[in-house]
Amino acid sequence: MKELKYLNKYLKKYWVKIFAGILITIIARIFSLVMPSYVNKSIKAVENYIGDSISKSEAKDVLLEYILIIVGAALLSALFTFLMRQMIINVSRYIEYDLKNEVFDHYQFLNLNFYKRNRIGDLMNRISEDVGQVRMYAGPAIMYGIQTLTLFVCLIPLMFIKAPTIAFYTLIPLPILSVLIYQISKVIHKRSTKVQEYLSTLSTFTQESFSGVSVIKAYCLEPQINAELRGLAKEGKDTSMDLARVNAWFFPLMILLIGISNIFVIYIGGKQYINGEIESIGIIAEFILYVNMLTWPVAVVGWLTSIVQRAEASQKRINEFLTEQPTIKNEVLEPTPIKGKIEFRNVTFTYEDTEITALKNISFTIEPGESVAFLGKTGSGKSTILDLVSRLYDVSSGEILIDDIPIKKLNLYSLRSAIGAVPQDAFLFSDTIENNIRFGKEDASIDEIIEVAKKAVVHENIIGFSKQYNTILGERGITLSGGQKQRVSIARALLKDPEIYLFDDCLSAVDTETEEEILANLKNASTDKTTLIVSHRVSSAKNTDKIIVLEDGSILQEGTHEQLNNSEGYYKELFLDQLSDKD
Numbered sequence: 001m002k003e004l005k006y007l008n009k010y011l012k013k014y015w016v017k018i019f020a021g022i023l024i025t026i027i028a029r030i031f032s033l034v035m036p037s038y039v040n041k042s043i044k045a046v047e048n049y050i051g052d053s054i055s056k057s058e059a060k061d062v063l064l065e066y067i068l069i070i071v072g073a074a075l076l077s078a079l080f081t082f083l084m085r086q087m088i089i090n091v092s093r094y095i096e097y098d099l100k101n102e103v104f105d106h107y108q109f110l111n112l113n114f115y116k117r118n119r120i121g122d123l124m125n126r127i128s129e130d131v132g133q134v135r136m137y138a139g140p141a142i143m144y145g146i147q148t149l150t151l152f153v154c155l156i157p158l159m160f161i162k163a164p165t166i167a168f169y170t171l172i173p174l175p176i177l178s179v180l181i182y183q184i185s186k187v188i189h190k191r192s193t194k195v196q197e198y199l200s201t202l203s204t205f206t207q208e209s210f211s212g213v214s215v216i217k218a219y220c221l222e223p224q225i226n227a228e229l230r231g232l233a234k235e236g237k238d239t240s241m242d243l244a245r246v247n248a249w250f251f252p253l254m255i256l257l258i259g260i261s262n263i264f265v266i267y268i269g270g271k272q273y274i275n276g277e278i279e280s281i282g283i284i285a286e287f288i289l290y291v292n293m294l295t296w297p298v299a300v301v302g303w304l305t306s307i308v309q310r311a312e313a314s315q316k317r318i319n320e321f322l323t324e325q326p327t328i329k330n331e332v333l334e335p336t337p338i339k340g341k342i343e344f345r346n347v348t349f350t351y352e353d354t355e356i357t358a359l360k361n362i363s364f365t366i367e368p369g370e371s372v373a374f375l376g377k378t379g380s381g382k383s384t385i386l387d388l389v390s391r392l393y394d395v396s397s398g399e400i401l402i403d404d405i406p407i408k409k410l411n412l413y414s415l416r417s418a419i420g421a422v423p424q425d426a427f428l429f430s431d432t433i434e435n436n437i438r439f440g441k442e443d444a445s446i447d448e449i450i451e452v453a454k455k456a457v458v459h460e461n462i463i464g465f466s467k468q469y470n471t472i473l474g475e476r477g478i479t480l481s482g483g484q485k486q487r488v489s490i491a492r493a494l495l496k497d498p499e500i501y502l503f504d505d506c507l508s509a510v511d512t513e514t515e516e517e518i519l520a521n522l523k524n525a526s527t528d529k530t531t532l533i534v535s536h537r538v539s540s541a542k543n544t545d546k547i548i549v550l551e552d553g554s555i556l557q558e559g560t561h562e563q564l565n566n567s568e569g570y571y572k573e574l575f576l577d578q579l580s581d582k583d
């Protein structure tokens with residue numbers, strides 16, 4: 001229960017509802033206890049009539065009164081049971097909602113490293129499956145727990161008062177039932193976890209097969225994929241059958257043990273009646289009803305134990321993530337305005353997970369409003385520089401200053417709000433094109449969106465779609481070409497109108513003519529903005545104020561297009577190469 005203590009704050013938050021729910025549960029149970037004793041009384045009244053102790057009309061009156069009491073108590077019990085579910089089950093839904101929000105909010109705060117260390121499927125599982133298991137503790141477990149406790153506390157003494165011998169024999173099979181249900185629940189849990197695991201393997205496999213269908217077709221891999229799927233399906237069938245087999249024991253076992261209890265009641269009760277130890281046969285009927293009332297709660301004891309164990313395991317998994325602290329923290333609460341000067345002082349950066357030192361003792365300064373291009377072979381560290389400017393990572397040694405202030409002394413949100421980043425793999429949400437661009441500025445008008453789309457040279461493409469800016473992208477809609485995606489992503493950054501632009505090789509998928517048009521527009525849009533452009537093409541770099549060529553994490557060359565073109569080296573070779581390609 002150590003891990004589940006985490007939920008106490010939510011239980012406190014909803015204590016009034018929970019308390020009311022508990023009271024209502026107790027009342028509902030007490031009303032349900034009325035019926036068996038009135039069934040007994042009714043049978044006794046019939047016996048009295050048969051034995052001529054009361055007249056027919058007296059018997060009729062008494063029976064009518066008892067029936068009304070039974071019906072009234074049943075209705076009240078039903079009403080309170082309804083209210084009980086409304087209270088306690090609703091609370092568990094509120095807690096589930098709060099916990100999901102808390103976990104999701106926390107995920108948002110964690111660094112990129114966290115996402116690299118953990119699989120997306122696992123993150124999703126903890127927020128859905130695990131929170132669902134925890135809800136079972138916060139709702140049904142509390143509800144059934146109170147219900148069972150109330151019933152035990154009220155009913156068992158009552159049974160012993162009414163007929164101790166029958167009560168003793170009736171109760172013998174019930175603890176056995178409880179233990180058996182607990183054991184079965186444990187096996188069910190183990191096997192259903194296996195089924196869950198299998199389902200996630202199957203969905204990953206099918207999702208990959210559908211996403212990679214063009215590769216599968218091109219390489220004629222259909223027979224292999226089918227064979228693999230058949231293998232998986234057989235595994236799935238076997239695990240599900242295992243689960244079904246153990247599930248099948250649940251109800252027969254319950255019925256068997258109720259049956260045994262009922263036989264005890266009839267046998268022992270019958271014997272006692274014959275011997276005159278109990279005054280009416282009605283008591284046997286009353287006890288049969290008690291047995292049936294007790295069966296589910298007794299079974300629930302075993303079930304609840306396994307629910308609580310599962311919830312504990314799930315909360316442990318949730319807590320593992322909730323206690324994870326982001327390494328990149330905002331340490332400055334008040335907003336810090338950003339002008340756009342960027343300085344790297346002897347910056348070295350090593351990725352923790354791969355231990356690759358992507359930048360080695362790099363220094364450079366970019367003045368506000370300057371544009372700088374970063375060139376170099378793949379893996380030379382260009383994108384890493386941009387990630388460090390956004391403070392997606394903190395440097396391993398050295399220092400980054402923005403407007404002459406160490407980056408850690410800036411408000412993280414002010415910094416990121418002042419940056420318009422266009423990543424290498426443009427990511428677009430499964431939403432309309434309009435909303436994807438609006439991401440850059442939530443209150444932007446459609447005219448503003450069209451204006452930036454024009455600057456990113458994607459407007460013509462968009463109006464070519466039948467639904468134009470309302471075209472849905474992604475799985476539910478159309479797939480944009482690589483170049484179109486990049487340009488929508490550029491439009492999004494332009495709409496943000498930030499102080500610093502970070503363009504990470506974001507024109508690689510557009511032809512050189514469009515590239516030039518976009519670059520000219522970007523130049524106009526970003527005259528007073530600090531602009532960092534990562535590229536493999538000289539065409540993207542030649543009009544910038546400065547070019548930095550990287551090699552293996554170090555600066556190889558630095559200067560303007562003219563300066564670098566007039567000296568031998570990587571840049572000049574690249575320029576000549578690309579010039580001849582263009583020709």
Ligand SMILES: Nc1ncnc2c1ncn2[C@@H]1O[C@H](COP(=O)(O)OP(=O)(O)OP(=O)(O)O)[C@@H](O)[C@H]1O
Nearest residue numbers: 351353354356358377378379380381382383384385
């Ligand atoms: N998130 C990451 N985790 C671990 N290692 C990384 C990560 N990103 C990049 N690296 C490694 O750091 C080095 C520099 O990568 P970076 O992406 O900065 O290069 P790049 O010059 O932008 O390359 P490209 O031109 O291919 O985009 C590479 O060796 C790469 O494998």
